[in-house]
Amino acid sequence: MKPIFRGVNKSKLKVDFPCRHKSLRRARSVVRKFAQRHGFEADAEDIALATQEALKNIVQYACPVDGSMHITMTDAGDRMVVEVMDRGTGFDPRAIEEGPPSPMALHGRGIQIMRGLMDEVLVESGRGSTVVHMEKMRAR
Amino acid sequence: MEIQAEEKEGYVLVTPVGELDVYTVPLFRKVVLKLEGDRRHDLIMDLTKLTFIDSSGLGSLIETFQKVQSADGEIAFVIDNPHMLKILKLVDLDKVFHIFPNLGRALEHVGAAGGYYDEEFFSDLT
Numbered sequence: 001m002k003p004i005f006r007g008v009n010k011s012k013l014k015v016d017f018p019c020r021h022k023s024l025r026r027a028r029s030v031v032r033k034f035a036q037r038h039g040f041e042a043d044a045e046d047i048a049l050a051t052q053e054a055l056k057n058i059v060q061y062a063c064p065v066d067g068s069m070h071i072t073m074t075d076a077g078d079r080m081v082v083e084v085m086d087r088g089t090g091f092d093p094r095a096i097e098e099g100p101p102s103p104m105a106l107h108g109r110g111i112q113i114m115r116g117l118m119d120e121v122l123v124e125s126g127r128g129s130t131v132v133h134m135e136k137m138r139a140r
Numbered sequence: 141m142e143i144q145a146e147e148k149e150g151y152v153l154v155t156p157v158g159e160l161d162v163y164t165v166p167l168f169r170k171v172v173l174k175l176e177g178d179r180r181h182d183l184i185m186d187l188t189k190l191t192f193i194d195s196s197g198l199g200s201l202i203e204t205f206q207k208v209q210s211a212d213g214e215i216a217f218v219i220d221n222p223h224m225l226k227i228l229k230l231v232d233l234d235k236v237f238h239i240f241p242n243l244g245r246a247l248e249h250v251g252a253a254g255g256y257y258d259e260e261f262f263s264d265l266t
Binding site: 024052056104106107 | 159161162163192194196198199202206230231233235236
């Protein structure tokens with residue numbers, strides 16, 4: 001099962017990846033390339049890592065029945081928007097509002113990294129789907 | 141990913157090359173944690189050839205740190221990549237790990253902390 005590219009227009013790209021670890025690097029590479037092509041070179045690595053963390057959570061905790069993870073990248077002019085969506089079981093978003101883990105914890109840093117690297121991170125989760133919405137302002 | 145491990149006099153130098161992420165952490169754990177075993181080692185983790193790290197990679201560094209410390213060893217990290225440092229700072233690991241910009245400085249740290257004072261040898265000289 002290979003990634004499915006669903007280009008929408010020049011400033012928007014949708015890609016579906018199979019829900020497995022092997023997809024993470026490929027997804028990171030796609031997001032980095034999109035960021036670079038749209039003038040977000042300075043933050044391309046950060047945006048790509050934040051996206052990989054969001055996808056990793058899906059692979060580890062919520063692989064959906066359709067077996068896919070969906071990414072939408074948008075060049076919104078003054079910012080780049082990345083949305084990561086899955087149709088898994090969802091979870092209670094309050095679980096990630098309990099604050100960062102202790103520095104010595106072995107797990108639980110994904111959301112901390114996403115929030116540290118991006119300017120905005122919103123997580124919406126309910127029955128049947130989870131959407132992680134991330135924004136990075138264009139460097140001046 | 142490749143992991144170079146050299147047993148030096150008094151310490152072990154570990155140099156992961158490439159990407160340390162959810163995909164390569166199992167190999168890293170297998171090599172580094174086995175290397176440490178139950179023996180007391182001082183360890184220098186040279187991360188200057190690491191091109192990428194994610195939260196799983198960070199977890200494996202913490203696990204190594206804990207393992208070395210629980211055996212009363214010393215561990216130092218060599219990091220010269222600003223992006224890598226930025227990620228460690230994001231999760232406050234810069235406050236926990238002993239991080240140095242080059243191998244020489246890390247050696248000084250491990251040497252100083254892992255050395256010993258031979259009272260008998262020095263007793264004649266003082």
